Amino acid sequence: MLSLFRRDPEQGWHYREAWYDESAGEFVVHHGKVGTNGKITAEKASAEEADALVESFAAQCAEDGYAEPAAEELGTLTVAYPLKGAEPNASERRNANSVHEAVLVALAWRGLGALSDPEQQPREGGGQALVMTSQTVRTRKAVDAAQSAIKHTDVPLSKVEITR
Structure with a gap:
């Protein structure tokens, strides 16, 4: 699971998480404001596609200012x-x-x-x-x-x- 965070001075902490659910064959993204119930989306993917999706997710998060907290x-x-x-x-x-x-x-x-x-x-x-x-x-x-x-x-x- 990849979990990344961004701190907004006005809105507080936000998170984005992604993982591949082997049993369901889905790439899952969970996101929201830290401390409140997040939103979840899932799309069908093979294990081979999941690696590319995780890389794409990480790149988009970095572009949006999400990173591992210090x-x-x-x-x-x-x-x-x-x-x-x-x-x-x-x-x-x-x-x-x-x-x-x-x-x-x-x-x-x-x-x-x-x-x-x-x-x-x-x-x-x-x-x-x-x-x-x-x-x-x-x-x-x-x-x-x-x-x-x-x-x-x-x-x-x-x-x-x-x-x-």
């Missing part, structure tokens, strides 16, 4: 599901996966970044957690999207730690 423009969103013991039990793993799926979708549809898979890590205050991270140009909007997404799962928001 490291200093990115913030980190961290979503952690604390564990009761040293290893996750089946319920904790299911809950972390439910949170992961909901937050991943919420961030992706709004151009707020991808979310890493849950990874077991030690917590600052002791203990362990299943931790997911995302690099984003709008951390506050990413936090809001993550909180909203978790509220629509069967996992209480109070059981999840979200930091930026």
Whole structure:
């Protein structure tokens, strides 16, 4: 997937993403203002055509001022599901996966970044957690999207730690 951004001083961040969906045989473009649901278009293409379409997409984006954001423009969103013991039990793993799926979708549809898979890590205050991270140009909007997404799962928001 190719994800590119442009910052407009008056209108904020905008994004354009493109990828080839092998299973559907489609070249997909997703774009919009960061933090709001984007628009998606798809056209039938073969795997061979997809390479040329990605190159064309990248060239058009560069011409329009879209690029990968600089490291200093990115913030980190961290979503952690604390564990009761040293290893996750089946319920904790299911809950972390439910949170992961909901937050991943919420961030992706709004151009707020991808979310890493849950990874077991030690917590600052002791203990362990299943931790997911995302690099984003709008951390506050990413936090809001993550909180909203978790509220629509069967996992209480109070059981999840979200930091930026």
